[in-house]
Amino acid sequence: MSTIDPSKPIRMTQQNTSSATVDPVSDNRRKGVRRTVTITAAIALAFFLVSFVQIVLMK
Amino acid sequence: MTSGVIRRSFTAAAMLASALFGGAARANPTPYQLNMERGASTWSQVPYHLNNISLGVCVVIGILVFGAMFIAMFRFRKSRGAVAEKWSHNTLLEVIWTTIPVIILVVLAYLATGGLTSWADTTGSQMTVKVTGYQWKWRYDYEEYLGKPISKVGFMSKLDSQSDQTRQLDSGLDPFKVKVGDENTYLLNVDKPLVVPVDTKIRFIITGADVIHSWWVPALGWKLDAIPGIVNAAWTNIQTPGTYRGQCAELCGQDHGFMPIVVVALSKPDFAKWLAEQQAKSAPPPAAPAAAPAAASTAAAPKTAQVSAAPVADAQG
Amino acid sequence: MSHAATHDHHDDHHGAPKNFFQRWCMSTNHKDIGTLYLVFALLMFFIGGSFAMLIRAELFKPGLQLMQPYFFNQLTTMHALVMIFGAIMPAFVGLGNWMIPLMVGAPDMALPRMNNLSFWILPFAFTLLLSTLFSAGGGPAGGWTMYPPLSLQSDSLAYVVFSVHLMGISSIMGAINIIATILNMRAPGMELLKMPVFVWSWLITAFLLIAVMPVLAGAVTMLLTDKYFGTNFFNPGGGGDPVLYQHIFWFFGHPEVYIMILPAFGIISEIIPTFSRKPIFGYKAMVFAIASIAFLSFIVWAHHMFAVGLPLGAEIFFMYATMLIAVPTGVKVFNWVSTMWGGSMTFETPMLFAIAFVILFTIGGFSGLMLALVPADFQYHDTYFVVAHFHYVLVTGALFAIIAATYYWLPKWSGRMYSEFWGKMHFWNSVIWVNVLFFPQHFLGLAGMPRRIPDYNVAFANFNMVSSIGGFLFGASQLIFLGVLVHGVFFSKKKATDRVWEGAKGLEWTVPSPAPFHTFDVPPVIHDDELAHGHVND
Structure with missing residues (x-):
């Protein structure tokens, strides 16, 4: 399930407010985070819009 | 002022007794009133009885659950030499404590639904x-x-x-x-x-x-x-x-x-x-x-x- | 980019940045941001608590002694907004920030920079909200639910709406971050069904957050346009419907209730096994119970609206759905008791608060069941019975869990043991006075005292005085908490061991105390014996 590859133990680095890290470990994880964020943000936006659609439906 | 408070608390104590044991149907709030009133209309006894029944159910469940908890806290203390057991699962128990609440809820829901239906019927008014x-x-x-x-x-x-x-x-x-x-x-x-x-x-x-x-x-x-x-x-x-x-x-x-x-x-x-x-x-x-x-x-x-x-x-x- | 890499490398070896501004305002470290959240929540807890003290002071005896009714309404509104959005929710996000990466073996949150932003929005949101108290028209006074048309009469509506938007954005970002962390950053071997229950509870809570915070944002946006841009969403004069607001608000509001209690369930499910020295009873059942409560929370919203005159069918549906929640909640309580049964218990402060949680939260659950019965709710609704109910659930529920978590993990955060004696003093004072404070409110409600009133008939005088005395002493007891925290963070001479508690299991106890600035730079090799739920097959 985890997207970290245990066979390549490479140190993680801390990113800071002015720069993102280039993640040396795993492209998988980066992709995974990106996908999760896209999906969850889409859910949030959908619920926001649906709250307005309700009004139309109930009229 | 102080004497007033004391006098009032004496009266209040007398009223507490009547609130606890008095059976007369009252309608307006009284000092130290502990429970809902029966009310004065034909329907008002529905919430009153539901309140008493559900409170009773809760008190019984509460005594069982909290009782078990206090027994556990007394019996299984490390200071009394209790050694932790390893189990963390018991299917029979889990089935029992899922079904019994369901049965209780069905009974409560039945009572509440009847009362609610009679409340919602505004036909035949004079x-x-x-x-x-x-x-x-x-x-x-x-x-x-x-x-x-x-x-x-x-x-x-x-x-x-x-x-x-x-x-x-x-x-x-x-x-x-x-x-x-x-x-x-x-x-x-x-x-x-x-x-x-x-x-x-x-x-x-x-x-x-x-x-x-x-x-x-x-x-x-x-x-x-x-x-x-x-x-x-x-x-x-x-x-x-x-x-x-x-x-x-x-x-x-x-x-x-x-x-x-x-x-x-x-x-x-x-x-x-x-x-x-x-x-x-x-x-x-x-x-x-x-x-x-x-x-x-x-x-x-x-x-x-x-x-x-x-x-x-x-x-x- | 090469510069960035060097800089990070630099940080790695030297721990926290030295400069105060850089460390706290520009932090991307989950531990520092977690600390910021917790400190912010504590500050808001005392601000919201001072509002509560003023409310209880006015209600100490019949007659108005201290304030005009309108100011009283501002206090009840602000007390709720500050406690819900400022104290309880940020405290849980802070605990999640601190502990989730440590519990799943991740080096940090998945999105550290967004983490910084989601915290730093909050102080601005609350400055804006609290500033309305000093404005000419006063703060919001229409209740935290902001029901129109009443809330549209307030001059400070725009401020409140904007600050609610900010809090919502902060919560949504925090929730996305937590989901991304849990789903993608777990160490190899940390399978989903080996995660601590606290992590599970936060994963589910985060989904609730991203589903409902946008709905709240939508609802308050409509309030704003109704007041300032001539729309008629909720204005009956223009064909709108005030009840529609309540449907939208409670579609947010009920899951919100569980947002404030599910992480508490997670915390209690960590603490009770630790001090019982016995694995949690029915791990999977606990996880499924949380998930089913979360699901049910979406289909029970109208039980907050039984008195608005819903159609009979709707009232029956929402009554049944609400009663159904008692089943998974009951399972959780029974499982906690079974975890204790056959254990080897000790009663340190976190355990005391956890036990108080189980008992008092259950009492709040009982009154919740009574409130679910529609005919009975026709009497309880909007009385002090409801006030007692949700304070049992939120104060002795959510707040006690947060306090328990603080005592439980504080040694891991600061590296010092707090004072057990003063911790217990805090516990006994809190648990006694909180009951003196809230238990009589059940009687007041049953006797017919409506909520949100600044003055009352003399029949309600006795229990209100008792309640106020309990309130003042409960408030004062929290100053002990503050003292224990300051001592436990800065002054205590007793160093904490890495494991801290004898029965503690899980990855967070394998790192040193205090937890170093960076942990799990290298993904840990997980031994199932170290995990609380490493060998779960039930």
Whole structure:
């Protein structure tokens, strides 16, 4: 399930407010985070819009 | 001041005893009151019984669960040499404590559904009163009684002046001295109460004029929101003549706490007399037509007593 | 980019940046941001608590002594907004920030920079909200639910709406971050069904957050346009419907209730096994119970609206759905008791608060069941019975869990043991006075005292005085908490061991105390024996 590859133990680095890290470990994880964020943000936006659609439906 | 508090707490202790053990049906709040009241209408015993039954169920479950917890805390202490066991699963137990709550809930749901259905049935009413919530007073309009439309009987009902003076910030007046007879009516009295007959299925149609209010007289057993743009309906059938007090139950602005409701339930002849007086007051100068409906209502009273018996029996069954 | 890499490398070896501004305002470290959240929540807890003290002072006896009714309404509104959005929710996000990466073996949150932003929005949101108290028209006074048309009468509506938007954005970002962390950053071997229950509870809570915070944002946006841009969403004069607002608000509001209690369930499910020295009973059942409560929370919203005059069918549906929640909640309580049964228990402060949680939260659950019965709710609704109910659930529920978590993990955060004696003093004072404070409110509600009123009939005087005395002493007891925290963070001489508690299991106890600035730079090799749920097959 985890997207970290245990066979390549490479140190993680801390990113800071002015720069993102280039993640040396795993492209998988980066992709995974990106996908999760896209999906969850889409859910949030959908619920926001649906709250307005309700009004139309109930009229 | 101190002696007053002490004296009051003595009276209160006596009242506590009566609140705990007194069986008389009271309708208005009393000091140290611990439980809901039975109320004064045919339906008001539904929430009262549901309250008592569900409280009883909760107390029994609570004793079992908390009892088990305290036994565990006593028996399985490390300081008594308890050694932790390894198990973390027991299918039988888990099935039992999932199904038993379901059974209890089904029983409660059955009882509640019956009561709710009888509450929602406003058909067959013998009187209609329109209630309108204003910031911060109520308006009552008598629409219909025993099948006859009533026009021009309606009035505003707001906090009585004694409570109003006492409740001002730093008024220096003692709320304990606001009384009608023996009863303290601080913030629970109005200048002009709603007058209704007993043994009559009264339909209330409730709405709001500005913001949302909620019309609540505990002795009638329910509250219902008064919402601008929406007309809600509910009914009551008061059994005992008396004065029943309530308050606005939905935050409606700065004087939300100061718009009480008083319902005075009269016997049917008394009510007919009262209604005739009101109609006479609002009627145009020739007084003759006003007397006629009054006489008619009085005459109709005995007949309605029989009619009203049916919904009473319904609600009790 | 090469510069960035060097800089990070630099940080790695030297721990926290030295400069105060850089460390706290520009932090991307989950531990520092977690600390910020927790400190912010504590500050808001005392601000919201001071509002509560003023409310209880005015209600001490009948008659108005201290304030005008309108100011009283502002206090009740602000007390709720500050406690819900400022104290309880940020405290849980802070605990999640601190502990989730440590519990799943991740080096940090998945989105550290967004983490910084989601915290730093909050102080601005609350400055804006609290500033309305000093404005000419006063703060919001229409209740935290902001029901129109009443809320539209307030001059400070725009401020409140904007600050609610900010809090919502902050919560949504925090929730996305937590989901991304849990789903993608777990160490190899940390399978989903080996995660601590706290992590599970936060994963589910985060989904609730991203589903409902946008709905709240939508609802308050409509309030704003109704007041300032001439729309008629909720204005009956223009064909709108005030009840529609309540439907939208409670579609947010009920899951919100569970947002404030599910992480608490997670915390209690960590603490009870630790001090019982016995694995949690029915791990999977606990996880499924949380998930089913979360699901049910979406279909029960109208039980907050039984008195608005819903159609009979709707009232029956929402009554049944609400009653159904008692089943998974009951399972959780029974499982906690079974975890204790056959254990080897000790009663340190976190355990005391956890036990108080189980008992008092259950009492709040009981009154919740009573409230679910529609005919009975016609009497309870909008009375002090409801006030007692939700304070049992939120104060002795959510807040006690947060306090328990603080005592439980504080040694791991600071590296010092707090004072057990003063911790227990705090516990006994809190648990006694909180009951003196809230238990009589059940009686007040049953006797017919509506909520949100500044003054009352003398029949309610006795229990209100008792309640106020309990309130003042409960408030004062929290000053002990503050003292224990300051002592436990800065002054205590007793160093914490790495494991801290004898029965503690899980990855967070394998790192040193205090937890170093960076942990799990290298994904840990997980031994199932170290995990609380490493060998779960039930």
